[in-house]
Amino acid sequence: MKNLTFAEKIARFVVNLNYDDIPQRVIKKAKEQILGVLGAIYAGSQTLPGKIIIKTIKEWGDREEASLIPSGVKTSVRSAVLANCSVGVALDYVDYLLSGHTGISAVPVSLAIGEKLESSGKEVLVAQIIANEIEGRLGTSVFIGPQNGQCWSYIHLIGGAVAAGRLLNLNEHQITNAIGIALSQSIFTILRGFMGPHSKLFTTGIPSQLGVQAAYFAMNGLTGAADIIESPIGFCSLMADIPLKFMVTSALGDAWVTDTICYKLYPGCAYIDGMADCILKILEKNPSLNPNEIEEIIVYSSILTSVMNDLAIPYADLDHIKKEQSHVALNFSIPYNAAVLLIDKELTPKQFTEERILDPQVHELAKKVKIVNDISTSMDILEALPSIQIPNPKDIIAGKFSLKDVNLEKVKVGFGAKVKIKMRDGTVYRASQKTPKGTPGNYIPLERKYRQEATAINLPQDKIQNALTTVESLEKLQNIREFIYNIILS
Amino acid sequence: MQSLYDFLQQFVRNINNIFKKSKIKLPNIIELYPFGIRTNIRVHNGDTYYLVVSPEKCFVKKGASAVDLNIEASESFWIGAMKGEYSIVSGVPTGKVKIRGLRSSFLPLILLSSLIALFSNLK
Numbered sequence: 001m002k003n004l005t006f007a008e009k010i011a012r013f014v015v016n017l018n019y020d021d022i023p024q025r026v027i028k029k030a031k032e033q034i035l036g037v038l039g040a041i042y043a044g045s046q047t048l049p050g051k052i053i054i055k056t057i058k059e060w061g062d063r064e065e066a067s068l069i070p071s072g073v074k075t076s077v078r079s080a081v082l083a084n085c086s087v088g089v090a091l092d093y094v095d096y097l098l099s100g101h102t103g104i105s106a107v108p109v110s111l112a113i114g115e116k117l118e119s120s121g122k123e124v125l126v127a128q129i130i131a132n133e134i135e136g137r138l139g140t141s142v143f144i145g146p147q148n149g150q151c152w153s154y155i156h157l158i159g160g161a162v163a164a165g166r167l168l169n170l171n172e173h174q175i176t177n178a179i180g181i182a183l184s185q186s187i188f189t190i191l192r193g194f195m196g197p198h199s200k201l202f203t204t205g206i207p208s209q210l211g212v213q214a215a216y217f218a219m220n221g222l223t224g225a226a227d228i229i230e231s232p233i234g235f236c237s238l239m240a241d242i243p244l245k246f247m248v249t250s251a252l253g254d255a256w257v258t259d260t261i262c263y264k265l266y267p268g269c270a271y272i273d274g275m276a277d278c279i280l281k282i283l284e285k286n287p288s289l290n291p292n293e294i295e296e297i298i299v300y301s302s303i304l305t306s307v308m309n310d311l312a313i314p315y316a317d318l319d320h321i322k323k324e325q326s327h328v329a330l331n332f333s334i335p336y337n338a339a340v341l342l343i344d345k346e347l348t349p350k351q352f353t354e355e356r357i358l359d360p361q362v363h364e365l366a367k368k369v370k371i372v373n374d375i376s377t378s379m380d381i382l383e384a385l386p387s388i389q390i391p392n393p394k395d396i397i398a399g400k401f402s403l404k405d406v407n408l409e410k411v412k413v414g415f416g417a418k419v420k421i422k423m424r425d426g427t428v429y430r431a432s433q434k435t436p437k438g439t440p441g442n443y444i445p446l447e448r449k450y451r452q453e454a455t456a457i458n459l460p461q462d463k464i465q466n467a468l469t470t471v472e473s474l475e476k477l478q479n480i481r482e483f484i485y486n487i488i489l490s
Numbered sequence: 491m492q493s494l495y496d497f498l499q500q501f502v503r504n505i506n507n508i509f510k511k512s513k514i515k516l517p518n519i520i521e522l523y524p525f526g527i528r529t530n531i532r533v534h535n536g537d538t539y540y541l542v543v544s545p546e547k548c549f550v551k552k553g554a555s556a557v558d559l560n561i562e563a564s565e566s567f568w569i570g571a572m573k574g575e576y577s578i579v580s581g582v583p584t585g586k587v588k589i590r591g592l593r594s595s596f597l598p599l600i601l602l603s604s605l606i607a608l609f610s611n612l613k
Contacts, residue, residue, distance in 0.1 A: 304604075
């Protein structure tokens, strides 16, 4: 392994990983990830930008290889990947892990190619987990750099390439080329295009599609740079301020970043989750809380939550939403989410419909939300570092660190919050949530999310039940099309 | 009325205290930017202050220095940010904050903005 490039090491991992090499706990998390991602795609397909993307792709027409989710209309693999990955991020309703929002490429890419090739459930799961593991590591390698979070859209390039490469049964040389081809066009998301308008949906769809195409080109002999990741004029050097190149293959097969997965139970940025949990706790104890009688809502949040909210502010006001006809910025707005949750008593995709986002009552209540940068909540995030024995960051930068040194099962990457609601009559309601629901340490089965979103698009109940039963034993499925049949409308 | 320089000095005192007392290894987090955060805080049509936040030394002094991170805003914006009324980052999308080379400055800007939001107004 010593003289191999990073892309070659990844290729070796992709070709040689066996289903039986993957711990059962990781496989279980991948199955839950499928349910969570499908729920997000169903919900995203009902949004205005989701509908426009699906309409456009249907108009293109194409070879009938894979399904658009949820309609079941058949199109080419690359169009299905573009549509399903894009629609899935419409509401920011998909999981994330250390480091990246990997599920929304790992799952739709593996399903689309698996459907075309009639792959087994086992092979689809392996491809999905490979994509998670490689995307997460690539994200970590450029952690100290100008892009972050979902703006790391280039992680989906490599995710698409390796998942497709595995399912297409490419050899090491071909997968190395696929990675070289994919990362040669390392696109990232421009923040303004992400924060507010519909174009945010392409954060995942376009790079995933390019990654898949790279695998097909490599299959036919097209070459890419084997040292694309570590070359002095390569990916890490150009994408990071301080490249952590060694992270790209750190403990591959020995440590599983899929262990750190955080599922989304609510639409919206992860930084919303702690606040949403708090308000739902308050509403559970006080179901008759009248939003008209609220004087002030104070959200004590980590500084990361505040930063994200600050970036959304210019695009989350009513006038701007009308102008861009988009709910997207609201998925990052603490005031909107707190207000709509208190009025509707729930935080689901229904709170982001074209009509709901324009309700002046919600925007008026949102003005009563005050965000306080809370030191203890911010420190909770930092305190997770010593508890999992991450060494001095200088050692990380120097490469004296392996993911094997960390118990990834114990990493907590959720973002907590505290909420105080002051009523006009002087009553005060309080709640806090250190570990948001859906994140490590507070896992909630994704069955409910899947049922909720599948029911909302009128997927027949027998199909919903079949999908839930099938996913539990996906590894026994000889042909993934049996599962696909149960997750689409026709 | 406190001047911007007074606020920056208070921030530096708070950060130095945090470094001395903290159990949470804040210096190590700063070391993620191993050379520290070195910034010219520029006031539009006004003075410039050189602010250094690093584990070895935190200080502010009047005048500019040759550093990559240059942040410019009006004096009233700076004072509002130092009071914790809003973050520095919030002024970027609206154009109230001007950054030279946003792409290469974005992460240290977020780190500095976060530190100021958390610790500038700490009593």
